[in-house]
Amino acid sequence: MSFSSQSFSQEIVRALTECGYEKLTPIQQQAIPQARRGHDILANAQTGTGKTAAFSLPIIQKICDNPKPNSRFNVRALILAPTRELAAQIAKNIEDYTKYVPVSVAAIYGGTKMGTQEKKLEQGLDILVATPGRLIEHMELNNVSLANLEFLVFDEADRMLDMGFIADMRTIMGDIRSQPQTMLFSATFSSQMNKLANEILRKPKRISVSPENATADTVAHVVYPVDQERKRELLSELIGKKNWQQVLVFVNYKETANELVKELKLDGIKAVLCHGDKAQSARRRALDEFKEGKARVMVATEVAARGLDIQGLPHVVNYDMPFLAEDYVHRIGRTGRAGQKGHAVSFVSRDEELTLVQVENLIQQRIRRIQLAGYEPANRDALLTKMHTKPAFKDRRGRQNNPTAQSDAERRVRLHRAIKNRAKITKLKK
Template structure:
């Protein structure tokens, strides 16, 4: 199947082909006709499947083929609203809109917090067709009377599962109360939890359901491996793996923001270039880290789960779980950063005795056993006993047979090297963020062209600018080859 078979208008097809794509991915092949058909949609798709184009292309088609009702003075009104959980993802989605609408008279903008509101207000005054936003900043504008959503005809809730993980459910309900009752609504989620189903019942009207991968499955193109190691030797082992294998472009996950910072400090002392990306970093620092990582200048990017959403890199070869997540679904999201769009990737987890229970939960979720390989010189102590893991003010018990969400105090939870998530800030899970959200607006003509290439299918284009304009600007990253 080609994009020509999906019924999209010629200007969209021209932009898609200029981006180097000809064959739709499975989610695109199913979602595009469903959206064009006019009904609500509940779509399940893992990261890296091309879901962004699955909704941006048909929305742009409908905006052009179904003219807006005439407005006083000919002012544009927001007709399509796309809500995303993070700044990075919002910027990437809006860039997709710009790239695909290159030959269309469409005006779009991205809005999130952490930056001034005045440029965003000016973009709204000039008029928009498509608005991509995070929940907090969207509600800020509505409360200040600078945003009119009464003309919205199409609403997309992207990465709904992460929205709920980040505690945005109340903000989502507030947004739904603002939007017109008559609209086409699309909900995209990597997993279909009971909470997602409840949200879908509230948002969607007799939706068509699409699920392109089995629930909570991991991609077959990802080679998964466990390296057992003592908690206080994780940093040494990670450095050994990076140097002995000559790894470049390694995405490393920690549970907590301060754990990410301390790991970066250690790696830098070992002459490994590394930066951290998490909610406490400024937008400029996050943008810089992501741009340098994409370009290959930065060897290791250390991230928390929330900050990693929106990282979109072709052929990312290595993902390392420095600490296993206490939520099994987060493992699927993490390793989904590699092995994307048919490329091969490697996902390695450094697991200490404290995390064996987390590992068992993950293997149960993905319905497979992950191979174990002990690295010579880093064999774990067979007599080591599991210790509780500090998660902020919570105490997790990740040992087999333990419940992973208990309260109470842990006594001593030491980790000289910050490996298992204990003393020294290595433990815990990424705290919830609210409104973590910049701005940029763009008209149609002269949209930035993405880096050229011939990938087999169409995913959200790589950001041709690290972000769009104003406070997000940085030099365009070079195309990364695995």
Template sequence: MSFDSLGLDAEILKAIQEQNYTDPTPIQQQAIPVILSGKDLMASAQTGTGKTAGFGLPILQKWVEQQAQTTNKLEAKKGKRPLYALILAPTRELAAQIGENIREYSRYLPIRSLVVFGGVSINPQMMKLRGGVDVLIATPGRLLDLVQQNAVDLSTIKMLVLDEADRMLDMGFIHDIRRVIAKLPKKRQNLMFSATFSDEIKVLAQSILHAPELVAVAKTNSASEQITQYVHRVDKRRKRELLSYLIGKNQWQQVLVFTRTKYGANHLAEQLTKDGIKAAAIHGNKSQGARTKALADFKSGQIRALVATDIAARGLDIELLPYVVNYELPQVAEDYVHRIGRTGRAQNEGQAISLVCIDELPQLKAIEKLIKKTIPELTTQGFEVDPKIKAEPIKKSSQRRVPPKRGSANSNRSPQFNQNGVKSSSRHNHTKNKQPN
């Protein structure tokens, strides 16, 4: 199957050819015809499989078809255009990435798209909305702020997309989502994309979707086959030393590192920089300007290590990212899949290394049970585990995000930044000095 056979407009095909898209991925092959048929869709696909194009391209195609049927072209040219599609995303980073993709796919179309999220001034977003927008990509909280300010009319929407729906529930957005949906027209097409089909997701789907087509292109909670996974047992106090050693010895030039806490991310980034490895942290307490700059510097190669909390596990799309390191294993096993899914994207290969201390063995066991495989183990001479160290309980932090009250001092909406701110042995048969290439 080719993109030509999917019935897409010539201007859309021209744009995606310039993005070096050749053949549609499995999620695109299955989702695009369903969406173009007008049916609701409930799709499960692992991260990095081309989901954004899976819903973005048919949205643009349907918009093109609607424009061809529009009688009052003059009003459209004057900017008096109704909002056509709404795409909801859980994080600022994911919303920005979707917005960038939509702009790339629609570069030859007279369509207007806009990304809105918190952490930046709301006024420029309101001004752009007044000028007329066809496709709006938003985080739930900021969208409701704009609705409250009468800056956006949701009553004209023909298509709704919930991307990373399971993550939105994890982050506590269910009430915001329901408030948004209550303001939408009842007659619309609904598309839900989720990495997992938990009971909560099924309940949400039943309340939103109408007789949806089901699409699943990978086993639920499975990691991409392009990702080579390793575990490296190490004492907790020596993790940072080992990480610096691995980055230096293997000459990793771009590595995304995950920690459990914001403080841990800041501290690790500082320590790596002191070790001569330029690093930056990205998490929810960082201003949007700082987060945008850190990500841009990482993509451009100005920093080698980006240290992130799970807020970045689904919102980052970094082309050809070679390495992901779990400096600390996540408390929720499913988050492991989303973390390592930042590499091995779009048919590219990647490596994921987890630094595991004795305290984290229960988390490792849960992850291996989830992905239904034993992760091979690496060892490094000089970093052997001290058998005298006993396990200590890991202090747990809340996994669910409770969105701050809009307008509160903690809402993290700072006006000073603009929108763009722009072969290994098993764990029981160690092999010394076996490192990923």
């Protein structure tokens, strides 16, 4: 089914053709006709399925069919997204779709200057893409009016709930005086999500293109059982031996991300960082370097699990298993997009085995285990045997030590700590 079959204008079809869009994806086939008819929509769709076009194209066409002069601070369509990266990506896509039609688009999110955003809002906009927190800041300063809103979209609404935006979402909805056509898109559904949908949607058309909480069929999942302290070594070995050229690595903590990037660089692997402590400009530069192939690895926390659109990303690695099984779906949604093949790798220590079981139950699939020689997880019996069979001696401080039982990673960590401590001592002496 082609886009021209949906009665989109020639200008929109021309822009979509230049974007490389040929046929409608399943979510687009189901959502676009219902949205064109003005129905509220509750859609379950994974990332990479074409949902941005599914909700934005009907809005663009309706704005073109019913043009209105922009009035000061007024917004006709509002699209809410949980992260800066996702908001920026949605706005970029819509700008591409509206290349040949007079539709104004802007994105506002944290990490950029309020003044610059205020100037865009003051002119009035057809379509505004925003993160909840930054939008509320502008609302409090009377920089934006939602009184005459015609279209409202919640993209990746489940993520907004996970990030604690429910109060912000209600604040925003409380400022809307009209009854906009509302569309809610989510990769996963929960009781809280269903409750929210009942609050904001009116007789919605429910659309689902895949089983709830499922992952794309194009993604191959594998698990490497490994001790936590050996994960960095294993990552470097896989990248080197398998010649992985573009790898997105997810960790749970910013400190882990910082340390891992340093370690990878010591191994000769160019890596960049993407986490909440980095300025928006720095995160954008890191993403650009990663996309352009200047960096082989991007290490990210959960903040980047949504919104990153990296064309043809081949590998995603869960260096740490996510705290919530649902986040596994969001993380690996960065690969295997738009029908392309993807590779999802998870490093699982003994403490993370329960999370792995929860993930498998969620996606209704047993993930293949690969035990790489030399990286077998230690167990108590093996460790005790090892301690008894290798001679121990006392170091200068009289502590029991066993140098042969130390891994290269342990020695490297201790060396780094010693260097850092020496630097601190030198600084204090100065």
